[in-house]
Amino acid sequence: MATKNKRASKASRNTRDREATKTEILDAAVEEFARNGLANARIEAIAANTGVTKAMIYYYFNNKEGLYEAILKRGFNAYMQPLQELSLETLSPTEALEEFVRCLLSILVRNPNWPLIMCYEALQNQGRYYKRIGINNIDAQLIAILERGVADGSFRPLDPRFTANNIIGICVFYFISRDGMQYLFPGKRMLGKQMLQLHVEQAIALILASV
Amino acid sequence: MATKNKRASKASRNTRDREATKTEILDAAVEEFARNGLANARIEAIAANTGVTKAMIYYYFNNKEGLYEAILKRGFNAYMQPLQELSLETLSPTEALEEFVRCLLSILVRNPNWPLIMCYEALQNQGRYYKRIGINNIDAQLIAILERGVADGSFRPLDPRFTANNIIGICVFYFISRDGMQYLFPGKRMLGKQMLQLHVEQAIALILASV
DNA sequence: GTCTATACGAGGATAGAC
DNA sequence: GTCTATCCTCGTATAGAC
Numbered sequence: 001m002a003t004k005n006k007r008a009s010k011a012s013r014n015t016r017d018r019e020a021t022k023t024e025i026l027d028a029a030v031e032e033f034a035r036n037g038l039a040n041a042r043i044e045a046i047a048a049n050t051g052v053t054k055a056m057i058y059y060y061f062n063n064k065e066g067l068y069e070a071i072l073k074r075g076f077n078a079y080m081q082p083l084q085e086l087s088l089e090t091l092s093p094t095e096a097l098e099e100f101v102r103c104l105l106s107i108l109v110r111n112p113n114w115p116l117i118m119c120y121e122a123l124q125n126q127g128r129y130y131k132r133i134g135i136n137n138i139d140a141q142l143i144a145i146l147e148r149g150v151a152d153g154s155f156r157p158l159d160p161r162f163t164a165n166n167i168i169g170i171c172v173f174y175f176i177s178r179d180g181m182q183y184l185f186p187g188k189r190m191l192g193k194q195m196l197q198l199h200v201e202q203a204i205a206l207i208l209a210s211v
Numbered sequence: 212m213a214t215k216n217k218r219a220s221k222a223s224r225n226t227r228d229r230e231a232t233k234t235e236i237l238d239a240a241v242e243e244f245a246r247n248g249l250a251n252a253r254i255e256a257i258a259a260n261t262g263v264t265k266a267m268i269y270y271y272f273n274n275k276e277g278l279y280e281a282i283l284k285r286g287f288n289a290y291m292q293p294l295q296e297l298s299l300e301t302l303s304p305t306e307a308l309e310e311f312v313r314c315l316l317s318i319l320v321r322n323p324n325w326p327l328i329m330c331y332e333a334l335q336n337q338g339r340y341y342k343r344i345g346i347n348n349i350d351a352q353l354i355a356i357l358e359r360g361v362a363d364g365s366f367r368p369l370d371p372r373f374t375a376n377n378i379i380g381i382c383v384f385y386f387i388s389r390d391g392m393q394y395l396f397p398g399k400r401m402l403g404k405q406m407l408q409l410h411v412e413q414a415i416a417l418i419l420a421s422v
Numbered sequence: 423g424t425c426t427a428t429a430c431g432a433g434g435a436t437a438g439a440c
Numbered sequence: 441g442t443c444t445a446t447c448c449t450c451g452t453a454t455a456g457a458c
Contacts, residue, residue, distance in 0.1 A: 042433070042434095043433080043434070043435090044432095044433070044434090054434090054435090055435090058434085058435065058436080063434080063435075064434070064435095
């Protein structure tokens with residue numbers, strides 16, 4: 001069965017170009033790094049989930065670290081761009097906060113592996129690889145909204161930096177704890193459309209009430 | 212220097228008993244498992260941080276998994292007991308919530324490695340070892356408080372299970388993201404008394420406002 | 423009980439044929 | 441560019457002396 005998939009994948013891949021092969025590797029790598037983190041991810045496992053051999057992965061990405069940096073870079077560019085394209089200055093702090101959180105959550109819902117990779121990155125690598133890419137901007141955006149809201153009195157006198165971190169934690173923690181939460185929702189798929197929709201609603205309601 | 216510490220530790224250990232040696236190993240193991248998780252923790256690193264040899268660790272705990280289960284068990288018993296000893300039934304939902312969260316946070320502040328171990332456990336092992344111990348009770352306690360508050364109208368019509376998870380996420384996420392947050396607080400020690408005190412205040416204020 | 427030395431497997435990385 | 445075979449390092453676990 002695994003062999004069959006491998007062959008099928010390989011056959012179709014041969015008709016495609018170099019970039020398609022790299023994309024195929026990156027997609028499988030995201031899964032593997034999300035499950036195991038940089039230190040424990042297995043190149044062989046990634047190869048097994050594509051039609052590509054282990055040697056090919058080294059050919060394209062040099063080493064495990066190179067592959068890891070490639071998925072971080074692609075993830076950051078593709079996934080986080082929507083946040084930076086928001087124009088929040090014209091909105092009230094409350095509206096801006098809702099808009100920002102809604103956008104962040106919709107990114108996470110479409111890329112549920114991203115929080116796991118970010119979490120592993122924080123724990124195993126202390127955000128080493130992260131900083132080379134510049135994820136910091138995201139906190140800065142949220143902090144700015146909170147500062148504006150405190151200044152004009154629409155939010156309570158909260159600390160913007162701690163609160164920004166808490167808000168991101170709320171959005172992200174559902175994905176990290178999904179396996180542990182499973183026993184609270186027997187028979188439900190935690191990454192199914194219904195549960196994700198509930199998480200988004202509940203998180204936004206909690207965040208807007210909290211400020 | 213490392214050798215000196217090792218010798219000093221060893222010398223003093225020899226005067227103590229078997230249980231003291233096991234405790235010394237467990238303390239070092241907590242550090243190592245918090246940094247690296249079960250899969251990536253190194254028995255040799257644990258040995259290096261005690262006066263105990265690698266072989267001794269195997270002698271006392273059989274294998275890496277045995278050592279891991281021992282720290283989970285000890286951590287759960289010693290650290291989580293205060294939560295179960297709370298008598299919250301006589302308090303109003305709001306008071307009970309504050310009491311519960313304050314107790315949880317004071318446990319985390321005294322054991323800042325615990326959230327990291329819990330997080331690794333969720334990511335790497337999908338909470339496999341967890342469940343053998345019975346950590347589930349903690350969520351159940353919090354969910355009960357939230358249900359009571361919704362029923363008597365002191366809380367908004369929130370979903371108790373999602374909200375319980377979000378609340379725990381707020382308490383825990385600070386510890387997970389501490390290295391990433393460092394750049395927001397240059398010169399501060401994220402696990403210092405001052406910063407931890409701020410986290411506790413900010414988290415409680417946010418949680419109480421949010422329900 | 424405690425140490426040293428080592429067997430053994432896993433996995434990252436490369437050499438070299440095609 | 442792609443594959444197979446292999447090298448080498450590292451880390452778990454144990455054997456066996458004391």
